[in-house]
Amino acid sequence: MSPKIQAPRGTQDVLPEQAAARAVLEERAREVFEAAGYERIETPIFEHTELFSRGVGESTDIVQKEMYTFQDGGGRSLTLRPEGTAAVSRAYTEHGMHKLPLPVKLWYFGPFFRYERAQAGRYRQFWQIGIEALGAEDPAVDAEAILLLVTLLQSVGARGVKVKVSSLGRLESRAVYRDALQTHLRANEDRLSDEVRGRIDLNPLRAFDSDHPGTQEVMRDAPLLRDFLDPEDAEHFAQVLALLDAADVPYEVDPTLVRGLDYYSRTVFEVHSTELGAQSALGGGGRYDGLVEQIGGPPTPGMGWAAGVERILLAGGAPPHAPAPVDLLVGGPVGPEQFRLVADARRAGLRAQLDLAGRSLKGVLKQANRLDARYVAWMDDDGHAQLKDMQTGEQLTAPDTDAVIRDVLRGPGL
Ligand code: HAM
Numbered sequence: 001m002s003p004k005i006q007a008p009r010g011t012q013d014v015l016p017e018q019a020a021a022r023a024v025l026e027e028r029a030r031e032v033f034e035a036a037g038y039e040r041i042e043t044p045i046f047e048h049t050e051l052f053s054r055g056v057g058e059s060t061d062i063v064q065k066e067m068y069t070f071q072d073g074g075g076r077s078l079t080l081r082p083e084g085t086a087a088v089s090r091a092y093t094e095h096g097m098h099k100l101p102l103p104v105k106l107w108y109f110g111p112f113f114r115y116e117r118a119q120a121g122r123y124r125q126f127w128q129i130g131i132e133a134l135g136a137e138d139p140a141v142d143a144e145a146i147l148l149l150v151t152l153l154q155s156v157g158a159r160g161v162k163v164k165v166s167s168l169g170r171l172e173s174r175a176v177y178r179d180a181l182q183t184h185l186r187a188n189e190d191r192l193s194d195e196v197r198g199r200i201d202l203n204p205l206r207a208f209d210s211d212h213p214g215t216q217e218v219m220r221d222a223p224l225l226r227d228f229l230d231p232e233d234a235e236h237f238a239q240v241l242a243l244l245d246a247a248d249v250p251y252e253v254d255p256t257l258v259r260g261l262d263y264y265s266r267t268v269f270e271v272h273s274t275e276l277g278a279q280s281a282l283g284g285g286g287r288y289d290g291l292v293e294q295i296g297g298p299p300t301p302g303m304g305w306a307a308g309v310e311r312i313l314l315a316g317g318a319p320p321h322a323p324a325p326v327d328l329l330v331g332g333p334v335g336p337e338q339f340r341l342v343a344d345a346r347r348a349g350l351r352a353q354l355d356l357a358g359r360s361l362k363g364v365l366k367q368a369n370r371l372d373a374r375y376v377a378w379m380d381d382d383g384h385a386q387l388k389d390m391q392t393g394e395q396l397t398a399p400d401t402d403a404v405i406r407d408v409l410r411g412p413g414l
Contacts, residue, residue: 328353
């Protein structure tokens with residue numbers, strides 16, 4: 001026997017029952033976003049590697065060690081998309097969307113790829129639902145984006161949802177803060193983990209994320225970014241919070257919130273679920289006012305988030321989905337007449353299935369019960385169409401297959 005081939009580590013098959021829950025989630029997302037004026041966008045699964053190294057940032061874990069990068073036949077370096085914001089920003093520029101009425105509001109639902117340590121809730125191929133609003137700086141865009149994620153999670157029944165929000169300020173205030181933080185880290189260098197010590201220059205903020213006890217102690221009295229926000233940034237953040245209050249969105253301000261991507265400025269947020277273990281972030285995002293310019297577009301503010309589809313489902317989001325009932329099951333060995341009957345029934349709008357397993361009549365009736373099919377039709381030995389109503393038990397001989405369809409359409413009863 002040949003050796004069994006398994007799916008790669010960190011990937012998951014989406015089996016029919018899970019596909020149904022995902023479809024519910026996607027449908028809810030469509031309803032929530034389109035009601036708020038967000039339109040669907042899909043970008044390619046792979047992009048030029050440079051989009052992510054420039055957009056997401058050279059110093060991030062994503063770019064340094066998590067990208068699936070390969071050369072194509074033409075020698076170009078391509079990367080399976082690890083996230084959607086850089087790609088949507090590229091599409092915005094490439095299609096001249098800045099000429100549209102602003103902000104341009106987009107949403108997406110698709111697979112993403114990161115070479116991460118696979119564990120419960122963390123995969124190498126995972127799906128994200130996300131939104132991006134490009135072209136407006138207004139704090140209302142930020143508050144509305146957060147509200148939409150909370151609304152979506154509520155509407156699919158995700159449990160234990162908690163919102164954490166913070167502001168990183170703009171680049172200038174962040175530079176002053178970075179200096180202060182680096183000074184603090186250098187002064188305590190001997191107590192830090194090797195990883196954090198090695199990144200003091202490149203990415204000192206990540207020290208807040210460390211689970212190393214010594215580092216955590218040092219971070220307890222580290223300077224906080226919120227004390228370095230300039231008055232405009234502080235006012236922008238205050239307005240975001242006031243709008244969240246106005247819409248009764250519960251949140252916690254967490255000044256140590258660190259996002260793993262470099263493009264953020266001003267508002268950042270994450271939504272966690274108390275139902276999940278170590279990988280508790282259902283979604284996260286923020287404002288990225290410099291990103292479009294960073295990848296060669298016009299200066300454009302942006303705000304958005306992405307949420308993990310698998311994690312939403314793990315947190316109880318998306319209710320069980322009953323399969324659509326079958327109107328008509330056509331049994332008997334499949335010949336031209338049975339085949340035409342099913343084709344015509346579907347054209348008439350019925351959910352019709354053929355028995356493709358060559359079951360006996362008894363077997364077909366059993367299968368009809370399993371499928372919860374309302375009617376069963378078959379050809380009897382004399383070539384007449386028989387129709388049985390599985391609910392009432394009535395059975396009749398129909399003059400032809402068109403009559404079968406008419407009877408089923410007229411239902412219930414015969
Ligand atoms: P992110 O925080 O890297 O942000 O990912 C968003 C969400 O995707 C996470 O909260 C998590 O639910 C899910 N996720 C990320 N990595 C994995 C993984 N390996 N396995 C399972 N789920 C995962 C972004 O991607 C930004 N592009 C969000 C954004 C949009 N910011 C502005 N606009």
